[in-house]
Amino acid sequence: MKVLIVNGSPKGKYSCTLQTSLYLEKKFKDCEFTVLHCGQQIRKYEKDISLLIDAINAADLTVFSYPVYTFICPSQLHKIIRLLKENNCDFKGKFCTQISTSKHFYDATAHKYIEENALDLGFSYIKGLSADMDDLTTDKGQKEAVAFWKYVRHCMENGIAEQKINRELPAIPAFTASAAAVEKKEKFDTVIVTDAEDTDLNLLQMIEEFKAVYPYPVRIVNLREFPFDGGCLGCFKCAVSEKCVYKDGFDEYLRKTVQSADAFVYAFRIKDHSPGPVFKTFNDRQFCNGHRTVTMGKPVGYLISGHYTLEQNVRTVVEGRAQVGGNFFCGAASDDNDPTVGIAAMAQRLAYATETGYNQPADFYGVGGMKIFRDLIYVMRGLMKADHKFYKKHGFYDDLPNRQLGRLIAMQLVGGLMAMPQVQEKAGTYMNEGMLMPYKKALEKADKE
Numbered sequence: 231m232k233v234l235i236v237n238g239s240p241k242g243k244y245s246c247t248l249q250t251s252l253y254l255e256k257k258f259k260d261c262e263f264t265v266l267h268c269g270q271q272i273r274k275y276e277k278d279i280s281l282l283i284d285a286i287n288a289a290d291l292t293v294f295s296y297p298v299y300t301f302i303c304p305s306q307l308h309k310i311i312r313l314l315k316e317n318n319c320d321f322k323g324k325f326c327t328q329i330s331t332s333k334h335f336y337d338a339t340a341h342k343y344i345e346e347n348a349l350d351l352g353f354s355y356i357k358g359l360s361a362d363m364d365d366l367t368t369d370k371g372q373k374e375a376v377a378f379w380k381y382v383r384h385c386m387e388n389g390i391a392e393q394k395i396n397r398e399l400p401a402i403p404a405f406t407a408s409a410a411a412v413e414k415k416e417k418f419d420t421v422i423v424t425d426a427e428d429t430d431l432n433l434l435q436m437i438e439e440f441k442a443v444y445p446y447p448v449r450i451v452n453l454r455e456f457p458f459d460g461g462c463l464g465c466f467k468c469a470v471s472e473k474c475v476y477k478d479g480f481d482e483y484l485r486k487t488v489q490s491a492d493a494f495v496y497a498f499r500i501k502d503h504s505p506g507p508v509f510k511t512f513n514d515r516q517f518c519n520g521h522r523t524v525t526m527g528k529p530v531g532y533l534i535s536g537h538y539t540l541e542q543n544v545r546t547v548v549e550g551r552a553q554v555g556g557n558f559f560c561g562a563a564s565d566d567n568d569p570t571v572g573i574a575a576m577a578q579r580l581a582y583a584t585e586t587g588y589n590q591p592a593d594f595y596g597v598g599g600m601k602i603f604r605d606l607i608y609v610m611r612g613l614m615k616a617d618h619k620f621y622k623k624h625g626f627y628d629d630l631p632n633r634q635l636g637r638l639i640a641m642q643l644v645g646g647l648m649a650m651p652q653v654q655e656k657a658g659t660y661m662n663e664g665m666l667m668p669y670k671k672a673l674e675k676a677d678k679e
């Protein structure tokens with residue numbers, strides 16, 4: 231069996247993720263592995279993508295191997311996917327899967343992104359392996375990798391693959407901004423960050439419509455005008471220095487031009503089931519802020535051109551990013567669903583949240599995500615000093631289980647009492663009453679206020 235590993239990690243042979251494939255190569259001697267360091271050598275593949283296309287065609291199985299980067303995969307791998315799609319590749323009859331490593335923070339959305347694009351490219355796609363960064367160093371992780379490979383082979387031998395959703399996408403009507411500009415109040419600074427090109431007609435018109443109906447002045451930052459030296463290299467040097475190794479000035483641009491605003495609007499056209507490589511470069515490079523939620527409390531809205539209402543994975547990424555960042559999500563207006571109404575509603579929510587500081591407590595997207603970050607930074611605080619300082623200052627460690635001593639003791643006591651048959655008999659009503667005691671206090675307090 232000929233296996234092609236498309237290594238999307240910018241770290242090339244130093245990729246932790248790649249080690250799983252190298253391990254499998256040793257375990258399955260009848261498989262012939264070829265590794266292409268597409269992430270690290272992105273410029274080479276940008277010049278000539280046929281190197282990769284030929285390699286995929288020569289293999290029986292292609293494995294996308296990559297680290298999860300900010301909810302999806304590294305910008306370099308986004309570029310590879312873009313190039314394959316621009317070349318109208320059709321890999322019908324070829325199998326494909328993926329192996330990622332991460333801390334499981336939004337690994338599901340990364341896998342969905344690869345899956346959706348693999349199916350678009352005609353591959354027979356087999357569900358991939360999402361491993362923790364350290365898994366391969368453990369007995370359990372090694373067994374899981376071997377079991378995964380046996381499963382992949384079983385699927386290939388028996389022609390088992392994920393089913394592509396066959397649906398005709400409705401055409402998106404042309405949109406023209408029509409609202410008259412409302413009078414602007416000078417109080418707040420709002421920035422629209424976009425990667426719009428001249429050909430993104432609907433998106434440009436959506437930006438115009440937003441500017442017209444929004445009651446505050448708006449600055450436009452077009453990411454295509456920033457001279458990025460490249461995508462994040464995953465070198466982690468910024469974890470200590472808080473500075474990126476690139477000399478293109480992105481840290482300062484990000485902090486002074488974008489993050490200084492009171493409110494944010496992100497505007498893009500959906501490409502390959504994602505915001506596309508330019509936005510991904512921008513998002514990945516924000517790793518110079520580590521895991522610090524530096525814009526916490528400021529509202530965000532989105533202007534999206536494309537089939538946003540049908541792109542569930544993009545929706546999860548958009549909402550997840552806002553929640554994990556501690557930003558109030560003011561909605562995403564899209565041109566596949568009455569953009570005039572959507573833009574007006576988003577603009578009103580954004581104005582309200584900017585004026586009042588309104589935010590909503592996070593749901594699972596934010597709470598789950600931040601618990602992963604909290605544990606990660608707590609354990610890695612020796613290295614990630616700036617993150618640790620930020621988390622301490624903002625009380626992000628306060629809900630660590632080992633800090634909830636009072637609750638732990640109380641639960642031991644309740645558990646002990648509940649184990650007694652005589653308590654159990656009467657427990658029903660007492661339990662309910664007892665649980666409501668703190669709530670009663672809140673209601674009584676509200677009466678007095």
Ligand SMILES: Cc1cc2nc3c(=O)[nH]c(=O)nc-3n(C[C@H](O)[C@H](O)[C@H](O)COP(=O)(O)O)c2cc1C
Pocket residue numbers: 239240241244245246247248296297298299300301302331332333334335336337362363462463464465466514515517
């Ligand atoms: C820019 C950047 C973004 C990252 N984003 C995520 C993420 O969203 N979720 C996650 O669980 N880990 C994230 N990580 C951690 C990497 O996925 C993890 O370190 C991975 O194992 C590195 O693999 P590699 O050595 O193959 O590049 C990120 C790391 C970097 C440098």
